Amino acid sequence: xxxxxVPLSPLPTPLNVGLAGLGTVGAGxxxxxxxxxxxxxxxxxxxxRVVAVxxxxxxxxxxxDLSGFAWEDDATRLAARADVDLVVELVGGADGxxxxxxxxxxxxxxxxxxxxxxxxxxxGLELASLAEGTGTALRFxxxxxxxxxxxxxxxxGAAANRLSRVYGILNGTCNYILSRMAAEGLxxxxxxxxxxxxxxxxxxxxxxxxGVDAAxxxxxxxALAFGTPPDLxxxxxxxxxxxxxxxxxxxxxxxxxxxxxxxxxxVGDALAERVAxxxxxxxxxxxxxxxxxxxxxxxxxFVGRLLFVGAGAGAGPTASAVVADLIAIARGESxxxxxxxxxxxxxxPVASAAERVGRYYLRLRVADRPGVLADLTAILRDAGVSIxxxxxxxxxxxxxxxxxxxxxxxxxxxxxxxxxRMAELSAVAEPPLIxxxxxxxx
Amino acid sequence: xxxxxVPLSPLPTPLNVGLAGLGTVGAGxxxxxxxxxxxxxxxxxxxxRVVAVxxxxxxxxxxxDLSGFAWEDDATRLAARADVDLVVELVGGADGxxxxxxxxxxxxxxxxxxxxxxxxxxxGLELASLAEGTGTALRFxxxxxxxxxxxxxxxxGAAANRLSRVYGILNGTCNYILSRMAAEGLxxxxxxxxxxxxxxxxxxxxxxxxGVDAAxxxxxxxALAFGTPPDLxxxxxxxxxxxxxxxxxxxxxxxxxxxxxxxxxxVGDALAERVAxxxxxxxxxxxxxxxxxxxxxxxxxFVGRLLFVGAGAGAGPTASAVVADLIAIARGESxxxxxxxxxxxxxxPVASAAERVGRYYLRLRVADRPGVLADLTAILRDAGVSIxxxxxxxxxxxxxxxxxxxxxxxxxxxxxxxxxRMAELSAVAEPPLIxxxxxxxx
Numbered sequence: 001x002x003x004x005x006v007p008l009s010p011l012p013t014p015l016n017v018g019l020a021g022l023g024t025v026g027a028g029x030x031x032x033x034x035x036x037x038x039x040x041x042x043x044x045x046x047x048x049r050v051v052a053v054x055x056x057x058x059x060x061x062x063x064x065d066l067s068g069f070a071w072e073d074d075a076t077r078l079a080a081r082a083d084v085d086l087v088v089e090l091v092g093g094a095d096g097x098x099x100x101x102x103x104x105x106x107x108x109x110x111x112x113x114x115x116x117x118x119x120x121x122x123x124g125l126e127l128a129s130l131a132e133g134t135g136t137a138l139r140f141x142x143x144x145x146x147x148x149x150x151x152x153x154x155x156x157g158a159a160a161n162r163l164s165r166v167y168g169i170l171n172g173t174c175n176y177i178l179s180r181m182a183a184e185g186l187x188x189x190x191x192x193x194x195x196x197x198x199x200x201x202x203x204x205x206x207x208x209x210x211g212v213d214a215a216x217x218x219x220x221x222x223a224l225a226f227g228t229p230p231d232l233x234x235x236x237x238x239x240x241x242x243x244x245x246x247x248x249x250x251x252x253x254x255x256x257x258x259x260x261x262x263x264x265x266x267v268g269d270a271l272a273e274r275v276a277x278x279x280x281x282x283x284x285x286x287x288x289x290x291x292x293x294x295x296x297x298x299x300x301x302f303v304g305r306l307l308f309v310g311a312g313a314g315a316g317p318t319a320s321a322v323v324a325d326l327i328a329i330a331r332g333e334s335x336x337x338x339x340x341x342x343x344x345x346x347x348x349p350v351a352s353a354a355e356r357v358g359r360y361y362l363r364l365r366v367a368d369r370p371g372v373l374a375d376l377t378a379i380l381r382d383a384g385v386s387i388x389x390x391x392x393x394x395x396x397x398x399x400x401x402x403x404x405x406x407x408x409x410x411x412x413x414x415x416x417x418x419x420x421r422m423a424e425l426s427a428v429a430e431p432p433l434i435x436x437x438x439x440x441x442x
Numbered sequence: 443x444x445x446x447x448v449p450l451s452p453l454p455t456p457l458n459v460g461l462a463g464l465g466t467v468g469a470g471x472x473x474x475x476x477x478x479x480x481x482x483x484x485x486x487x488x489x490x491r492v493v494a495v496x497x498x499x500x501x502x503x504x505x506x507d508l509s510g511f512a513w514e515d516d517a518t519r520l521a522a523r524a525d526v527d528l529v530v531e532l533v534g535g536a537d538g539x540x541x542x543x544x545x546x547x548x549x550x551x552x553x554x555x556x557x558x559x560x561x562x563x564x565x566g567l568e569l570a571s572l573a574e575g576t577g578t579a580l581r582f583x584x585x586x587x588x589x590x591x592x593x594x595x596x597x598x599g600a601a602a603n604r605l606s607r608v609y610g611i612l613n614g615t616c617n618y619i620l621s622r623m624a625a626e627g628l629x630x631x632x633x634x635x636x637x638x639x640x641x642x643x644x645x646x647x648x649x650x651x652x653g654v655d656a657a658x659x660x661x662x663x664x665a666l667a668f669g670t671p672p673d674l675x676x677x678x679x680x681x682x683x684x685x686x687x688x689x690x691x692x693x694x695x696x697x698x699x700x701x702x703x704x705x706x707x708x709v710g711d712a713l714a715e716r717v718a719x720x721x722x723x724x725x726x727x728x729x730x731x732x733x734x735x736x737x738x739x740x741x742x743x744f745v746g747r748l749l750f751v752g753a754g755a756g757a758g759p760t761a762s763a764v765v766a767d768l769i770a771i772a773r774g775e776s777x778x779x780x781x782x783x784x785x786x787x788x789x790x791p792v793a794s795a796a797e798r799v800g801r802y803y804l805r806l807r808v809a810d811r812p813g814v815l816a817d818l819t820a821i822l823r824d825a826g827v828s829i830x831x832x833x834x835x836x837x838x839x840x841x842x843x844x845x846x847x848x849x850x851x852x853x854x855x856x857x858x859x860x861x862x863r864m865a866e867l868s869a870v871a872e873p874p875l876i877x878x879x880x881x882x883x884x
Contacts, residue, residue: 157591
């Protein structure tokens, strides 16, 4: 007599995903879910599978087989499909189809996973409220620092802490450019052109190199760390366009590396949020983060300093972050998008520049003639800013010379007021550059 | 007429915690929950409060006020208390009261949060099965790498990836000792004695310096990363007792730092798990992790290399990790302790030393006389191990000299067999030291 068959346990219900946007990251998500299907199912407790997709151009070659998925020309329709449990939004753009899809998905009470920092920087509070109102999840691990689980790190890992500062290298393109300037002795424009030729930088690179992308991401870190709604208008943004090779070399001589840093920091009862090229001391962990890597530091009252480093972009790392969110949702994990419930997010006062105290690097190109240094130093003296070091690294063939100064600690208002006055001098040949120095310790 | 009062929304139910163990970390948890009560409640969606505690000695001064908490002489009774929703186990020890309490808590279907790596290394599979059987949570963020959310990083952040290696600096005491040897030019025994005098190292330091503590932690990382049940017997463990200042200096001359590394790595279908002092290339991120810091690296097929760095021990960081787990449980987050369901954890074959291929550092103290080097190199030749570099840094006053060799890539069996034969030579004055070199890249 044959043994009676072992009863099979019921198969777990799959999590059915609608995927909007089939660019590099979208194709990466499809590839990951195929390559690691067994492992993802084991960790999620159920299979995760794409059932329907949408993109602008159905005909485009993407290197992934779409034949197993339903197609929607209109991404918004993914949210309404009965066979879609969850939508992954990889369309991009702060408004437009991405926002329409996000609203439709969360409004229907279905979870949304997105990599769209621009949309969240502008509409994060609205979308988080919508998700909480319909009792569903909004997750965005892939929106900041690519594959690094830094959203999870702040939202959950450091959740017990009152944080004083969160900061990091949030834009891989800028870090790549600054690293290559330093390593190869190239000027900004040359590295940018080469990066564009190689496809590492966008044809319209402004979003990256002017710091806007990093600012979008910073608003999300601020919300998680400080319970303030994401708000781009709060962030003081400067990019790396005006950083010269001479600045990189001067910084090195002073013991620093130049990095584009997004920094969100409590200043008394207020919050200072800025993106700016900074001088990072060589002993600081961010100084050794080179190339396209991203890194985030969080400083908490109990945990001390946490550092997260990894790939900040690319199909694989970003897909890893998207699928991490899918696994969390498949496991039934919930909780507010920004760690604190949307209704309890409170805008903190914006710290004024006068409240920001630090050391600053000033670089000027001046006419190479006697008396100019006396004029510059007099302006700083009158502004109450004292100088820690002053260097004149090189005279140009054009009759101008660089002057590089590092201030002692002073209010940023004072340093900036001095720079404005310096720029008015006839001897100053181009707008001066001012960059903050990042302290080694908290 | 007075306005009618705004109806209050119902207060959320607090999460009531029973806390066993009131040492440094237990007191830290009480202090954190008091200091950050508002913030923890906002992030957890409900207040988290200790209601009952237990420790060996009720009278001991701990610097925290226990008067608001019920007291249990027998920790196990915490699990049975009707007013306790969840137990935090900070008693320590692989068996005994900690294990009894863990079984009672999970058996009662109440979540357990523990920092007890020894217990989980020995009984992790049983406890995870028990938790899943009663439908409750087992969480242990504080058991590995103190405040660094690395359990979360592997269990959730990197969950979409097939990992090839997980490794790191898992014992702060060893890292502190090795860092001070390098920075101050001291011998192992002197730093250890000083660390003990200052309370940085235990009176019985064997657990730390012989690598056992790091091995406990490594079993947990292996379970999360590779879906294998935690099993201490699988781990090849060597500590730092035999590392000399001369080794530190030789390593530096070769471009390396010595770190005690716990490493779990796929080798074909098998898994190699080891704790050993390793030579870490200066360009590798672990080389710059000094003092009491911990760091963990995870390498995945989609995400690439992730690095997590932070404080590996201490009341504040460890309490931060414990309360992170409390917040996750208060949010209703669930899922298996080791990422994969306990029943689906499958022991991987243990990689044999013959399958482990790498470069090795060999250090011998030999009689300072002609012919010894010829004997040593002949042994290596006969074992099929080729030498990349050979140095004789110093002759001792006692008629012995150090010989330091670095091999080319070879099977670990071959290198070890050669070392055994060398040790048999009459000219070899003490047991040779062999240390693996960690590659810079994956």
